[in-house]
Amino acid sequence: MVRIAVVEGDGIGHEVIPVARSVLGAVRPDFEFFDVEVGYGRWERTGSACDSGTIADLRSADAILFGAVTTPPDPGYRSVVLQIRHDLDLYANIRPVRGEGFNIVIVRENTEGLYSGIEWRESDRACTLRVISEKGSRRIARCACTLARQRRHLTIGNKANVLKSDVLFVDICRQEAERAGVPYETRYIDALCLDILMHPDRYDVIVTTNIFGDILSDTAGYLAGGLGMLPSANIGDRYAFFEPVHGSAPDIAGQNIANPIAAIRSGVMLLRHFDDTGNAAAVEEAVGKTLAKGIRTPDLGGTTGTREFGEAVLREL
Amino acid sequence: MVRIAVVEGDGIGHEVIPVARSVLGAVRPDFEFFDVEVGYGRWERTGSACDSGTIADLRSADAILFGAVTTPPDPGYRSVVLQIRHDLDLYANIRPVRGEGFNIVIVRENTEGLYSGIEWRESDRACTLRVISEKGSRRIARCACTLARQRRHLTIGNKANVLKSDVLFVDICRQEAERAGVPYETRYIDALCLDILMHPDRYDVIVTTNIFGDILSDTAGYLAGGLGMLPSANIGDRYAFFEPVHGSAPDIAGQNIANPIAAIRSGVMLLRHFDDTGNAAAVEEAVGKTLAKGIRTPDLGGTTGTREFGEAVLREL
Ligand SMILES: CC(C)[C@H](C(=O)O)[C@@H](O)C(=O)O
Numbered sequence: 033m034v035r036i037a038v039v040e041g042d043g044i045g046h047e048v049i050p051v052a053r054s055v056l057g058a059v060r061p062d063f064e065f066f067d068v069e070v071g072y073g074r075w076e077r078t079g080s081a082c083d084s085g086t087i088a089d090l091r092s093a094d095a096i097l098f099g100a101v102t103t104p105p106d107p108g109y110r111s112v113v114l115q116i117r118h119d120l121d122l123y124a125n126i127r128p129v130r131g132e133g134f135n136i137v138i139v140r141e142n143t144e145g146l147y148s149g150i151e152w153r154e155s156d157r158a159c160t161l162r163v164i165s166e167k168g169s170r171r172i173a174r175c176a177c178t179l180a181r182q183r184r185h186l187t188i189g190n191k192a193n194v195l196k197s198d199v200l201f202v203d204i205c206r207q208e209a210e211r212a213g214v215p216y217e218t219r220y221i222d223a224l225c226l227d228i229l230m231h232p233d234r235y236d237v238i239v240t241t242n243i244f245g246d247i248l249s250d251t252a253g254y255l256a257g258g259l260g261m262l263p264s265a266n267i268g269d270r271y272a273f274f275e276p277v278h279g280s281a282p283d284i285a286g287q288n289i290a291n292p293i294a295a296i297r298s299g300v301m302l303l304r305h306f307d308d309t310g311n312a313a314a315v316e317e318a319v320g321k322t323l324a325k326g327i328r329t330p331d332l333g334g335t336t337g338t339r340e341f342g343e344a345v346l347r348e349l
Numbered sequence: 350m351v352r353i354a355v356v357e358g359d360g361i362g363h364e365v366i367p368v369a370r371s372v373l374g375a376v377r378p379d380f381e382f383f384d385v386e387v388g389y390g391r392w393e394r395t396g397s398a399c400d401s402g403t404i405a406d407l408r409s410a411d412a413i414l415f416g417a418v419t420t421p422p423d424p425g426y427r428s429v430v431l432q433i434r435h436d437l438d439l440y441a442n443i444r445p446v447r448g449e450g451f452n453i454v455i456v457r458e459n460t461e462g463l464y465s466g467i468e469w470r471e472s473d474r475a476c477t478l479r480v481i482s483e484k485g486s487r488r489i490a491r492c493a494c495t496l497a498r499q500r501r502h503l504t505i506g507n508k509a510n511v512l513k514s515d516v517l518f519v520d521i522c523r524q525e526a527e528r529a530g531v532p533y534e535t536r537y538i539d540a541l542c543l544d545i546l547m548h549p550d551r552y553d554v555i556v557t558t559n560i561f562g563d564i565l566s567d568t569a570g571y572l573a574g575g576l577g578m579l580p581s582a583n584i585g586d587r588y589a590f591f592e593p594v595h596g597s598a599p600d601i602a603g604q605n606i607a608n609p610i611a612a613i614r615s616g617v618m619l620l621r622h623f624d625d626t627g628n629a630a631a632v633e634e635a636v637g638k639t640l641a642k643g644i645r646t647p648d649l650g651g652t653t654g655t656r657e658f659g660e661a662v663l664r665e666l
């Protein structure tokens with residue numbers, strides 16, 4: 033038995049996650065799914081978006097399949113995703129972006145940088161501390177180098193021409209790349225966001241700090257036809273959490289028009305996490321065949337609904 | 350007499366700035382140009398990239414035309430552009446991006462945020478302080494609202510779902526937009542970097558903090574065919590500084606292949622700064638006609654050299 037915690041979350045999480053879950057269930061009858069409620073909806077109802085009991089439930093699972101949660105910029109509210117990433121120490125956010133002629137994996141540091149949570153007000157200014165630690169940089173660099181060694185090379189995305197904290201980050205990444213014998217280059221994040229669009233074929237594994245990875249992966253989403261396509265894995269030494277890169281998209285929620293591919297592909301990453309490459313490939317192929325038949329959700333120019341897309345994928349399996 | 354300080358800087362600055370200068374000289378015989386040397390080249394030769402005498406020279410000018418400087422991530426070296434932006438208090442970095450069906454102006458706060466320069470090492474970590482002040486936010490918000498009032502609407506690019514410092518930034522921008530009667534919306538910077546690519550026609554004036562503006566403008570450069578096309582103005586209450594968005598590009602320097610359009614267009618922004626809309630339009634038209642004839646530098650798929658492109662523009666004038 034493999035126990036999978038399922039968090040639909042808010043908005044379109046309630047639509048895309050059931051699709052991903054049924055696809056996983058179809059290939060893995062041994063998966064036992066259990067629901068965990070977190071998010072803004074729960075917060076509105078109960079006053080708590082996620083408590084220590086929830087975190088314990090998530091810890092008890094062999095893996096977590098997560099939808100999306102709504103994060104209002106309400107000073108009293110702390111993003112659930114950030115809390116979970118922190119509490120489960122999910123330090124590596126892995127975001128593959130693939131398309132015609134390119135195959136990129138963005139490896140985003142997921143626990144520090146501008147997400148330190150160290151913030152304060154003083155007189156007329158508000159401050160946020162960007163923290164780059166040697167330990168935090170080294171573990172994400174190692175993770176990226178392990179990937180890059182199985183693939184081609186490494187790009188270190190940074191802004192060391194302005195940020196001394198990135199001088200440290202780049203130093204550590206260089207050390208790890210050299211130790212692993214991985215060819216590498218460094219690129220400033222602004223130039224990298226443009227160059228990944230102009231020459232996606234030039235990139236393979238990209239490692240970068242937290243908020244730069246956040247921005248870079250959305251930007252690269254353009255290459256894949258939008259956020260509806262992009263899966264991600266948040267991995268630590270003990271826990272593994274899979275979620276689409278997109279958010280809860282309240283503007284399109286409840287209409288059965290959200291693209292479930294990002295969620296299904298997050299399920300594929302979950303399968304690979306259990307070394308189940310056979311089923312991972314089968315699901316990927318089923319998605320590919322469905323798209324090839326012209327079955328698409330509206331964001332891809334089609335007219336198929338979220339549920340119906342899921343049913344089409346199940347038929348291909 | 351209008352006195353224009355000319356800083357070629359490093360790399361392709363030595364190639365594109367002479368072109369922009371000769372175009373400006375052709376339409377404005379009253380411009381008196383004088384050279385100011387700053388940058389990495391000067392630093393290597395004299396040990397100083399820019400000193401108080403240089404800053405005084407720049408201050409003495411009616412406007413500054415700037416190329417690009419090389420910024421190595423050398424701990425002992427501070428970027429000259431950053432020093433000048435700081436010393437001249439050039440708080441608004443204005444970056445227009447135009448193309449088929451869209452006309453966007455990115456208004457980037459240019460003096461604080463992650464560029465505060467407040468950085469330190471402690472035990473195993475390196476810290477950079479992101480500072481958002483009420484005063485700094487208000488003056489950039491006003492600048493953006495003034496622009497937006499003459500145009501259509503305002504988008505406030507931020508990451509207030511994670512950064513409390515951006516809660517302040519968004520608050521102030523809202524206040525100013527409401528006061529000015531400018532329609533506005535807020536967008537998270539990651540989603541904005543993707544959406545500007547997917548739907549550039551939906552954007553008009555975008556105001557954002559320093560490093561987000563840095564990344565967003567390079568990303569948007571994709572829409573305009575790359576950085577070779579993008580001009581910028583760095584404006585304060587007393588000084589005005591015009592530079593292409595691109596860097597010194599050491600990899601292509603000295604080959605007469607750099608695209609001088611960004612530099613020429615920075616000159617156009619300089620002309621508009623002096624309310625010389627007639628000549629500004631004339632130069633823009635000359636660039637357009639040159640491109641329409643198929644005369645292009647290699648980055649745009651052509652074979653024309655930097656100097657030759659400049660000569661072609663001069664012939665159109
Ligand atoms: C929702 C938000 C807190 C989150 C982030 O900033 O990491 C999201 O943008 C992401 O990329 O997962």
Ligand SMILES: CC(C)[C@H](C(=O)O)[C@@H](O)C(=O)O
Nearest residue numbers: 193194222420428430431563
């Ligand atoms: C060279 C660098 C310091 C600069 C910046 O980060 O502002 C550049 O990227 C820019 O956009 O003008």
